[in-house]
Amino acid sequence: xxxxxxxxxxxxxxxxxxxxxxxxxxxxxxxxxxxxxxxxxxxxxxxxxxxxxxxxxxxxxxxxxxxxxxxxxxxxxxxxxxxxxxxxxxxxxxxxxxxxxxxxxxxxxxxxxxxxxxxxxxxxxxxxxxxxxxxxxxxxxxxxxxxxxxxxxxxxxxxxxxxxxxxxxxxxxxxxxxxxxxxxxxxxxxxxxxxxxxxxxxxxxxxxxxxxxxxxxxxxxxxxxxxxxxxxxxxxxxxxxxxxxxxxxxxxxxxxxxxxxxxxxxxxxxxxxxxxxxxxxxxxxxxxxxxxxxxxxxxxxxxxxx
Amino acid sequence: xxxxxxxxxxxxxxxxxxxxxxxxxxxxxxxxxxxxxxxxxxxxxxxxxxxxxxxxxxxxxxxxxxxxxxxxxxxxxxxxxxxxxxxxxxxxxxxxxxxxxxxxxxxxxxxxxxxxxxxxxxxxxxxxxxxxxxxxxxxxxxxxxxxxxxxxxxxxxxxxxxxxxxxxxxxxxxxxxxxxxxxxxxxxxxxxxxxxxxxxxxxxxxxxxxxxxxxxxxxxxxxxxxxxxxxxxxxxxxxxxxxxxxxxxxxxxxxxxxxxxxxxxxxxxxxxxxxxxxxxxxxxxx
Numbered sequence: 001x002x003x004x005x006x007x008x009x010x011x012x013x014x015x016x017x018x019x020x021x022x023x024x025x026x027x028x029x030x031x032x033x034x035x036x037x038x039x040x041x042x043x044x045x046x047x048x049x050x051x052x053x054x055x056x057x058x059x060x061x062x063x064x065x066x067x068x069x070x071x072x073x074x075x076x077x078x079x080x081x082x083x084x085x086x087x088x089x090x091x092x093x094x095x096x097x098x099x100x101x102x103x104x105x106x107x108x109x110x111x112x113x114x115x116x117x118x119x120x121x122x123x124x125x126x127x128x129x130x131x132x133x134x135x136x137x138x139x140x141x142x143x144x145x146x147x148x149x150x151x152x153x154x155x156x157x158x159x160x161x162x163x164x165x166x167x168x169x170x171x172x173x174x175x176x177x178x179x180x181x182x183x184x185x186x187x188x189x190x191x192x193x194x195x196x197x198x199x200x201x202x203x204x205x206x207x208x209x210x211x212x213x214x215x216x217x218x219x220x221x222x223x224x225x226x227x228x229x230x231x232x233x234x235x236x237x238x239x240x241x242x243x244x245x246x247x248x249x250x251x252x253x254x255x256x257x258x259x260x261x262x263x264x265x266x267x268x269x270x271x272x273x274x275x276x277x278x279x280x281x282x283x284x285x286x287x288x289x290x291x292x293x294x295x296x297x298x299x300x301x302x303x304x305x306x
Numbered sequence: 307x308x309x310x311x312x313x314x315x316x317x318x319x320x321x322x323x324x325x326x327x328x329x330x331x332x333x334x335x336x337x338x339x340x341x342x343x344x345x346x347x348x349x350x351x352x353x354x355x356x357x358x359x360x361x362x363x364x365x366x367x368x369x370x371x372x373x374x375x376x377x378x379x380x381x382x383x384x385x386x387x388x389x390x391x392x393x394x395x396x397x398x399x400x401x402x403x404x405x406x407x408x409x410x411x412x413x414x415x416x417x418x419x420x421x422x423x424x425x426x427x428x429x430x431x432x433x434x435x436x437x438x439x440x441x442x443x444x445x446x447x448x449x450x451x452x453x454x455x456x457x458x459x460x461x462x463x464x465x466x467x468x469x470x471x472x473x474x475x476x477x478x479x480x481x482x483x484x485x486x487x488x489x490x491x492x493x494x495x496x497x498x499x500x501x502x503x504x505x506x507x508x509x510x511x512x513x514x515x516x517x518x519x520x521x522x523x524x525x526x527x528x529x530x531x532x533x534x535x536x537x538x539x540x541x542x543x544x545x546x547x548x549x550x551x552x553x554x555x556x557x558x559x560x561x562x563x564x565x566x567x568x569x570x571x572x573x574x575x576x577x578x579x580x581x582x583x584x585x586x587x588x589x590x591x592x
Contacts, residue, residue, distance in 0.1 A: 007489060008487070008488060008489055011489055012406070014398065015398045015399075015401065015402045015406065016402070018394060018395045018397075018398035018399050018402070019398070019399050019402050019403075019415070021395050022395050022396075022399045022415075022418070022419075022459060022463070023418065025395075025422075025456055025459070026418050026421065026422055028433070028437065029422075029425065029429075029430070029433045029456070032433050032436045032437060033429065033432060033433060033436075035436075036432070036436050083332075084332050084336060087325075087328060087329040087332050087333070088329060088332050088333030088336060090329050091326070091329035091330050091332070091333045092333060095326050095329065095330065096330070096333070103337075104333050104334065104337045106581070107337035107340050107341065108333065108336050108337050108340065110340055110574060110577060110578075111336065111337075111339070111340040111343075113513060113517070113573050113574060113576075113577040114340070114343060114344075114517070114570060114573070114574075115516070115517025115518070115519070115544055115566075115569050115570065115573055116517065116518075116519065116520075117517070117519045117544045117547050117548050117551070117566070117569070118343070118347060118517075118547075118566045118569060118570050119343075120548070120551065121347075121547065121551045121562055121563070121566050122343050122346060122347070124551060124552075125350075125551075125559070126346060167336075167339060170336055174333075174336075198318055198319060198321075198322035199322060199326070200321065200322040200325045200326055201318070201322070204325070224424055227426070228425075228426025228427070228428065228429075229426075230426065230427065230428045230519075230520035231519040231520050231548060235548070235551060235552060255426060255428045255520070258428050258431075258432065259428060259520055259523055262432070262435070262523065262524050263523065263524050263527070274432075275432055275436070278428065278429045278432040279429070281426055281428070281429055282425055282426065282429040285424050285425060285426050285429075286421055286424055286425065288424075289420070289421075289423075289424030290420075290421070290424075293420060
């Protein structure tokens with residue numbers, strides 16, 4: 001009997017050590033980034049967030065171009081991915097024959113498994129020329145009067161980055177939304193159809209509103225993924241720290257700036273400024289993801305749409 | 307009157323077909339893009355892949371041939387060490403939070419795992435740099451393994467939890483009723499039943515870091531040579547693809563496609579294996 005108790009005691013000590021390591025890693029992550037960015041935080045203060053001069057030679061760092069590029073590329077991607085993701089979720093859950101739905105679902109979810117460096121490679125050599133020669137001129141011909149579609153069309157630009165990000169986050173929106181829609185009990189559709197609605201009307205005005213918070217949460221999770229994406233964006237956004245209204249101009253994101261410049265940063269302040277960018281990205285990502293999970297939890301706590 | 311009613315009905319019917327058609331073409335379109343990317347990678351990469359490509363180190367620019375052998379070895383070493391570290395921590399934390407932790411602590415740990423899962427990999431790379439590169443003044447494969455293990459932990463924790471929760475409570479009660487101690491119940495009953503789910507989580511975690519590049523830039527850093535010492539800068543497959551892709555040389559672009567082919571095959575194989583292992587059970591939480 002004492003031997004058994006001893007075994008349990010030893011096992012629980014090991015388990016608690018593992019839990020402690022996990023907690024230490026998480027706390028260490030915040031602490032280390034905070035300490036690392038301290039010189040920059042102290043030196044630039046809040047100015048860091050809204051000044052756009054990024055000049056390693058003069059040791060002056062303002063992060064606005066990166067913040068702008070991150071936010072704009074991710075929001076465009078979210079806008080596109082929300083449409084594509086929700087509509088395809090509706091098709092897979094409501095309209096498609098079961099086997100087609102399963103096959104398409106697997107293919108779209110596998111898209112999420114494609115490594116970002118492969119997305120970047122494909123974006124750089126396949127999508128970028130298409131954007132430069134086909135999509136760009138077409139958009140310019142139709143919407144050329146808008147400032148977003150003016151100026152020289154580069155291949156690697158904000159638009160290409162947004163399109164690649166769209167592909168990377170569609171699976172997130174699609175698979176969560178599909179599971180939510182599929183979870184709505186059949187009787188709601190039947191009641192609506194019995195009142196004389198079309199199938200689309202039943203889905204659009206009855207089923208989709210029931211899972212709206214969850215779908216919104218899925219979009220937040222997708223946005224979080226787009227904000228933090230590094231390698232694919234770095235390869236196709238052009239990496240120029242300037243703010244331009246045109247989507248055809250190169251941009252820069254927080255993550256790409258860190259990826260490109262961190263190993264070349266020489267002064268302590270430069271390194272610290274890059275770490276502050278990383279800390280900023282970390283905080284934003286966690287907040288967005290937490291908000292997304294909150295919306296999703298609301299749906300599941302209510303036991304699905306009752 | 308009836309004409310107007312009819313046209314209204316027609317309009318609703320038309321809008322029904324239009325929206326269903328649009329949703330169908332979008333989902334087929336997105337699925338087709340996956341096939342297109344895979345196909346493109348296969349066609350562009352197959353020419354570069356041969357025995358030398360798999361077994362040689364990179365040649366300098368201008369010297370034909372060379373390969374990504376050291377990158378494949380490096381990926382294996384880096385991910386192997388990461389797994390050795392992440393698996394026990396993740397597995398035991400998952401077990402603790404599901405079976406032993408008091409309620410509020412379990413919620414805190416679950417929340418912590420979700421927070422860690424949402425941290426961008428580049429930020430985790432910075433963390434690994436500050437902890438394991440900067441103090442020692444040199445890049446190392448170990449620091450890359452550390453970054454990868456931090457990426458893997460939350461995945462392993464959450465899949466361990468859901469795998470254990472899927473084990474029917476009756477099975478646990480039966481084990482206890484037969485006189486099994488708490489640990490015997492855990493090791494001979496719960497973990498045995500939960501093994502496929504835990505394996506799935508582990509495979510997904512390995513797949514996730516196999517496709518990951520960002521944290522390697524300032525941890526493993528890359529190398530042109532065969533390196534097996536984890537305390538040295540080391541080549542890694544996805545990092546090599548990145549370096550080759552953004553270089554200005556055609557000959558390196560071809561090698562990048564070859565590497566991408568290997569990488570995409572590895573990751574898709576891992577994902578499909580995980581899917582088959584866990585078929586029918588929900589993976590929505592992943």
